[in-house]
């Protein structure tokens with residue numbers, strides 16, 4: 194029972210697809226009431242129906258997205274205990290070809306959008322006394338592309354590196370107020386984002402670079418999110434949890450003696 198989330202109210206951004214969809218369903222399975230947030234209204238509604246939650250269609254890049262998330266959570270369930278930020282966008286271009294628009298696009302959702310929506314939600318957690326309900330939880334989805342400098346990830350990777358640092362800032366400032374902030378850094382996972390971006394050549398390169406020699410599954414990423422949201426993770430704050438088959442920690446790889 195230590196990891197049950199009965200009575201908790203959770204918000205998941207990017208809940209319409211991939212990792213966010215899996216997280217919303219898993220949090221609901223553990224007993225939380227889940228608000229499914231996504232730019233894609235029909236996808237948000239579909240996830241909400243499958244997990245008995247509520248849906249809110251909004252653009253995380255909008256200045257008022259955070260206030261809209263808090264208002265939707267209150268209208269559906271009440272004050273927020275858990276926030277999972279999985280909404281994200283990617284541009285796959287070389288550094289020399291990455292444009293101002295590419296940087297603005299990735300930054301507006303992955304860094305600025307995440308930061309502003311978390312600010313509004315954390316303020317709601319503080320005002321509603323989440324600390325007395327067992328503590329507020331913020332779980333940001335970073336990426337191995339924010340941990341290491343990979344080819345064609347100038348805009349995407351640098352925003353994900355910012356997510357890792359921003360999570361540490363949140364942990365430091367919000368920890369004293371009873372809110373923990375951690376991030377999960379996934380390796381390659383077969384989702385809509387990856388289906389659109391990875392080629393046969395880049396898939397082979399990932400499989401070579403990941404010591405476990407394969408892509409992860411949505412369920413393997415969601416397991417880490419669920420743990421960080423659970424009472425068992427009450428003293429974990431500021432962590433970047435790599436869920437990447439060993440990629441971020443790997444050095445030279447060959448068959449050996």
Ligand SMILES: NC(=O)c1ccc[n+]([C@@H]2O[C@H](COP(=O)([O-])OP(=O)(O)OC[C@H]3O[C@@H](n4cnc5c(N)ncnc54)[C@H](O)[C@@H]3O)[C@@H](O)[C@H]2O)c1
Nearest residue numbers: 207209210211212232252253280281336381382384385386
């Ligand atoms: N799939 C991977 O291999 C992988 C690896 C590392 C990190 N990540 C990160 O995990 C997170 C989830 O990725 P995924 O693979 O599940 O992607 P996905 O494309 O399957 O899902 C992302 C969801 O975010 C939503 N979204 C995009 N922009 C939005 C906006 N402006 N406002 C609201 N919602 C918006 C999309 O509609 C979509 O439903 C992302 O932050 C991504 O960067 C993914």
